[in-house]
Amino acid sequence: MVGELIYFLGLQIKQSKDGFFISQSKYARNLVKKFNLDSASYMKTPMGSSQKLSREYVVESVDNTLYRSMRGSLLYLTTSRPDVMYSVCLCARYQANPKITHLKALKRIIRYIGGTTNLEIRYTKDTxxxxxxxxxxxxxxxxxxxxxxxxxxxxxxxxxxxxxxxxxxxxxxxxxxxxxxxxxxxxxxxxxxxxxxxxxxxxxxxxxxxxxxxxxxxxxxxxxxxxxxxxxxxxxxxxxxxxxxxxxxxxxxxxxxxxxxxxxxxxxxxxxxxxxxxxxxxxx
CATH class of the missing domain: 3.30.420.10 (Ribonuclease H-like superfamily/Ribonuclease H)
Incomplete structure (x- = not known):
């Protein structure tokens, strides 16, 4: 069961003399390519520090299916990427009726992922x-x-x-x-x-x-x-x-x-x- 979950989430586990390293680098690369953002410029952060999302009733809605697919794919990535947890959860609040600004926010997260696919969590033995x-x-x-x-x-x-x-x-x-x-x-x-x-x-x-x-x-x-x-x-x-x-x-x-x-x-x-x-x- 654990092995199946690791495979499903695309987890990669490496061991060294200092400890363990867990990542989803392959999953992250495939995610960026899946939504055709592999050629887009990368972002330094998943969300701008001055950016505020809201419901925006007067703005035209976007494709629900695409938005939820992006959000769901990113949600799996938070298994090993706590750095995108806040931004992904924030975007999830608007999945019922997403607007263009919400879609742009999701794309920014993916562009950030595209530049940081090599990040992994380190777990040390000396603790x-x-x-x-x-x-x-x-x-x-x-x-x-x-x-x-x-x-x-x-x-x-x-x-x-x-x-x-x-x-x-x-x-x-x-x-x-x-x-x-x-x-x-x-x-x-x-x-x-x-x-x-x-x-x-x-x-x-x-x-x-x-x-x-x-x-x-x-x-x-x-x-x-x-x-x-x-x-x-x-x-x-x-x-x-x-x-x-x-x-x-x-x-x-x-x-x-x-x-x-x-x-x-x-x-x-x-x-x-x-x-x-x-x-x-x-x-x-």
Whole structure:
């Protein structure tokens, strides 16, 4: 079953004395050629830092089949390419009625893939078994409904093992609320992942989540109901229980070192390339 999945996703696994390298370079090249963009100029980033997508009701729609085919092909590529996770998930929001701007955004992602088909994820042997998560959000980033985007990634020691980017299902009234909801999403996954590695005989120290919003950390550690938390849905307050029981520790990290930022917003090339490298993506 695992072998069939690896073949279907076009995963290529290499081993060296330093560790493992996973890529989908052949799949990426075929994808670019499939949509006739192999001769187009390459892009440095999958999405422009100032680019904002919206529903655009007055603009003429494009072929639904083509758009969904592009989006689906790119979605499979996110198995080994976390650098395009945010942009692909953003474009997926408009697949019901795609416009020309949405199609151009997808083509830009593919043009970026065309110039980076040699990227692969490195997994080193020299590491530990501590589980660490990075949580971030882009407050009111969706132009249409002002919902925020949650992004996160998880490391087992030095190695990236999971990542995600999704739109929150509620409208956050402040940056603090948006970040708190994002941390809640991260907290719900870490204990489950910890149970998984324990099934394999591995042990992690206290689970750590890094957040770049100090007010969010203060709320999670303060047992007194704060005025800023009254409008936050009660289901997100289980964070406090995890913190009080010393199961999860939430620590502050500067925005410049927040690795989950690449899953919540479009970035300029310098910032994007720095985070891409921090995720473990390197050229073959």
């Amino acid at each position: 530990n078994t501590n589980l660490v998560g990075f949580s971030d959000s882009d407050w009111a980033g969706d132009v249409d409904d002002r919902k925020s985007t949650t992004g996160g990634c998880f490391y087992l020691g030095n190695n990236l093992v999971s990542w995600y980017s999704r739109k929150q299902n509620c409208v956050s009234l402040s940056t603090v609320e948006s970040e708190y909801v994002a941390v809640g999403s991260c907290c719900s996954q870490l204990p489950w992942m910890n149970q998984m590695i324990e099934d394999y005989g591995l042990h992690s120290d206290i689970l750590t989540i890094y957040c770049d919003n100090s007010s969010t950390i203060y709320i999670s550690k303060n047992p007194v109901q704060h005025s800023r938390t009254k409008h936050i849905d009660i289901r997100h307050h289980f964070i406090r229980d995890l913190v009080e029981k010393n199961i999860i520790r939430i620590e502050y990290i500067g925005t410049e070192n927040q690795l989950a930022g690449i899953f919540t917003k479009a970035l300029d090339f310098e910032r994007f390339s720095t985070l891409r490298k921090s995720l473990g993506l390197c050229a073959i």
